[in-house]
Amino acid sequence: MSNTINEEQKSSLHxxxxxxxxxxxxxxxxxxxxxxxxxxxxxxxxxxxxxxxENKLFWAQVAGGAAFISLLVYSFLYYLNFRFCISDDHExxxxxxxFKKERLTLKFGRVQNVNIAExxxxxxxxxxxxxxxxxxxxxxxxxxxxxxxxxxxxxxxxIFAFKALQQNEDExxxxxxADLAENSLRISNKExxxxxxxxxxxxxxxxxxxxxxxxxxxxxxxxxxYKVEGFYQQELGMLANAxxxxxxxxxxxxxxxxxxLSVTMSLIRFYNFELYFKGQKFKRIAGLLERHQxxxxxxxxxSIVIKQNLMGRLLKRFTVECLQTxxxxxxxxxxxxxxxxxxxxxxxNSEQVDSVCQWIYxxxxxxxxxxxxxxxxxxxxxxxxxAVLPSVVVLLVCxxxxxxxxxxxxxxxIFTGLVSLSYQRYGYYLHEDNGRFYMxxxxxxxxxxxxxxxxxxxxxxxSISTYxxxxxxxxxxYIQLASGQxxxxxxxxxxxxxxxxxxxYQAESSNRSWM
Amino acid sequence: MFKNQQIMDLPTHSAIxxxxxxxxxxxxKQLNWLAFYIPLIGVLIALCYFNEAFAxxxxxxxLIGMPILIAVSMLYNMVNIRLQGFAVREHDVAFKKGVIxxxxxxxxxARVQHMEIHQGPIERKLDLASIxxxxxxxxxxxxxxxxxxxxxxxNMRQFVQNYRQEDTNSRAEFINE
Numbered sequence: 001m002s003n004t005i006n007e008e009q010k011s012s013l014h015x016x017x018x019x020x021x022x023x024x025x026x027x028x029x030x031x032x033x034x035x036x037x038x039x040x041x042x043x044x045x046x047x048x049x050x051x052x053x054e055n056k057l058f059w060a061q062v063a064g065g066a067a068f069i070s071l072l073v074y075s076f077l078y079y080l081n082f083r084f085c086i087s088d089d090h091e092x093x094x095x096x097x098x099f100k101k102e103r104l105t106l107k108f109g110r111v112q113n114v115n116i117a118e119x120x121x122x123x124x125x126x127x128x129x130x131x132x133x134x135x136x137x138x139x140x141x142x143x144x145x146x147x148x149x150x151x152x153x154x155x156x157x158x159i160f161a162f163k164a165l166q167q168n169e170d171e172x173x174x175x176x177x178a179d180l181a182e183n184s185l186r187i188s189n190k191e192x193x194x195x196x197x198x199x200x201x202x203x204x205x206x207x208x209x210x211x212x213x214x215x216x217x218x219x220x221x222x223x224x225x226y227k228v229e230g231f232y233q234q235e236l237g238m239l240a241n242a243x244x245x246x247x248x249x250x251x252x253x254x255x256x257x258x259x260x261l262s263v264t265m266s267l268i269r270f271y272n273f274e275l276y277f278k279g280q281k282f283k284r285i286a287g288l289l290e291r292h293q294x295x296x297x298x299x300x301x302x303s304i305v306i307k308q309n310l311m312g313r314l315l316k317r318f319t320v321e322c323l324q325t326x327x328x329x330x331x332x333x334x335x336x337x338x339x340x341x342x343x344x345x346x347x348x349n350s351e352q353v354d355s356v357c358q359w360i361y362x363x364x365x366x367x368x369x370x371x372x373x374x375x376x377x378x379x380x381x382x383x384x385x386x387a388v389l390p391s392v393v394v395l396l397v398c399x400x401x402x403x404x405x406x407x408x409x410x411x412x413x414i415f416t417g418l419v420s421l422s423y424q425r426y427g428y429y430l431h432e433d434n435g436r437f438y439m440x441x442x443x444x445x446x447x448x449x450x451x452x453x454x455x456x457x458x459x460x461x462x463s464i465s466t467y468x469x470x471x472x473x474x475x476x477x478y479i480q481l482a483s484g485q486x487x488x489x490x491x492x493x494x495x496x497x498x499x500x501x502x503x504x505y506q507a508e509s510s511n512r513s514w515m
Numbered sequence: 516m517f518k519n520q521q522i523m524d525l526p527t528h529s530a531i532x533x534x535x536x537x538x539x540x541x542x543x544k545q546l547n548w549l550a551f552y553i554p555l556i557g558v559l560i561a562l563c564y565f566n567e568a569f570a571x572x573x574x575x576x577x578l579i580g581m582p583i584l585i586a587v588s589m590l591y592n593m594v595n596i597r598l599q600g601f602a603v604r605e606h607d608v609a610f611k612k613g614v615i616x617x618x619x620x621x622x623x624x625a626r627v628q629h630m631e632i633h634q635g636p637i638e639r640k641l642d643l644a645s646i647x648x649x650x651x652x653x654x655x656x657x658x659x660x661x662x663x664x665x666x667x668x669x670n671m672r673q674f675v676q677n678y679r680q681e682d683t684n685s686r687a688e689f690i691n692e
Binding site: 302325458459460461462463464465466467470480481482483484485497498500501502504505507508514515 | 525526527528529606607613615616617618619620621622623624625626650651652657658
């Protein structure tokens with residue numbers, strides 16, 4: 001993006017304003033930003049207010065009213081200054097800002113995705129937000145709020161047509177008939193609810209409540225625990241264990257609430273999930289409060305992750321993620337996820353996983369992947385470090401604390417089981433299909449995690465070995481991708497060297513764009 | 516299933532002949548460690564001077580332990596620097612390092628997003644520098660090579676900047692090298 005524009009262009013530009021309904025978007029947008037960013041900055045003032053001010057209710061009303069009016073005025077001024085235009089040079093130009101005026105220029109060629117979001121407050125007036133994603137980061141995003149759906153779709157077509165034209169000039173292979181056939185997948189809301197059980201959203205929700213946990217516990221103690229305890233004492237006559245039962249009841253209730261919250265959050269995010277795949281492009285529509293339409297070109301996908309945690313195993317469901325570039329490390333990766341740039345297929349059964357993966361990689365069949373496992377030396381090393389050593393520590397604790405020595409045997413059995421499971425999960429599989437080379441790396445313990453990627457997308461390759469590994473002719477292998485890392489420990493040196501050399505050969509000799 | 520088809524002579528990274536770091540790289544490393552040890556020794560001397568109980572308990576141990584610790588770390592640095600090496604090939608940069616965990620990292624030039632050259636005060640005095648090469652997706656620099664001469668760093672930066680995949684030889688020629 002640049003912020004310059006020449007004078008000649010300026011005169012011929014046709015600047016447009018967004019619909020007045022976009023004011024609603026700005027009010028919601030700045031409210032959310034105020035809550036997310038502003039409240040933390042106002043915390044010192046809040047402390048002064050709570051400790052020093054006497055007539056709290058009156059002044060809180062005054063401050064709240066002033067904040068609300070400021071928000072409305074600022075949003076209105078922002079709306080007045082918000083203008084956009086599509087230049088003849090295939091650029092989106094945007095004028096925005098109140099105190100600090102900004103002009104953004106986003107070239108069509110740099111647009112990664114055009115997403116269409118339908119917030120609930122735009123539904124009665126049939127308007128949408130058209131989101132142009134430049135590089136998978138929040139800061140490089142242009143949003144045109146309150147435009148018609150037709151206009152947004154026309155913009156998307158125009159940009160993708162321009163990009164296709166550019167790519168054809170770069171000698172992109174023509175799409176086959178199979179590529180142009182449309183595949184679709186719908187996930188029922190009942191299945192989406194299962195994602196709430198599988199995901200860690202409940203933990204995130206609890207983490208968000210962490211600052212208020214003391215207040216919450218005090219409240220529970222005063223209002224609920226005593227009452228539940230009283231109930232057990234009076235109604236059921238359990239005098240001795242009433243307090244314990246009250247505590248257990250409370251914990252069960254909290255867990256149920258967390259699960260309910262998690263399910264609700266999943267439904268808000270993935271409600272009425274629809275996925276389409278045509279011409280090497282994904283289109284996903286989902287969301288309860290905001291129908292978010294995400295489009296993603298396959299060549300932007302750096303790797304595909306298929307994962308299943310403990311709950312997923314019980315429910316026999318997987319989650320599939322199509323990851324884009326997350327340049328800048330973990331923070332950018334998290335930002336990309338937050339910004340909904342990662343295509344998440346929340347709940348799929350194994351047949352659906354195969355079916356969706358086959359849209360992208362026709363060769364993919366999870367049951368026919370013949371993984372090459374890590375060497376047994378990994379099992380012996382991990383048993384030593386993660387089973388025997390911790391068990392010896394437990395034995396020492398039992399000896400010093402005069403606990404039952406059988407505890408250490410129990411710990412040894414559990415640790416050995418987990419180490420063995422983890423060892424068995426490690427595996428890699430290389431595949432050639434129509435002159436393209438792919439790698440699937442598997443890891444896990446109780447759950448399982450697969451990463452599928454095309455070798456030429458690798459960013460760098462690394463081998464690691466210790467003295468004992470070198471003596472046994474072994475190496476561990478890392479392949480850095482633009483969206484994470486593939487790791488395969490303890491494989492034969494000749495295999496690791498071959499994979500590194502071949503990956504480098506693919507990355508260095510391919511003229512195809514990796515990003 | 517993967518077919519390991521013959522693709523003539525695949526360039527092998529195990530055959531790379533790595534160049535050693537600059538002559539003054541070891542001196543830089545030792546000075547860096549001394550810059551850590553000297554203030555530490557100063558703090559311990561001050562502690563012994565002002566705290567008699569601490570001095571009585573720890574003085575003998577410190578008098579024996581500190582020289583051994585410094586000697587071991589100096590020896591470790593010698594081995595560490597000797598085991599490090601870098602190589603710039605036509606299409607990638609390779610770097611090996613590590614005493615206990617030996618690592619070889621290879622970064623294709625076509626994947627380099629940006630570079631940084633860093634020179635600290637000791638490095639400036641010794642005319643050394645370190646170069647960091649970043650690719651997409653990495654948490655920090657994918658490749659960080661310290662202990663190079665400043666001129667080597669600038670040459671490497673220029674080489675990487677000038678690299679354009681399409682300018683290099685065609686795929687077939689590349690394989691046949």
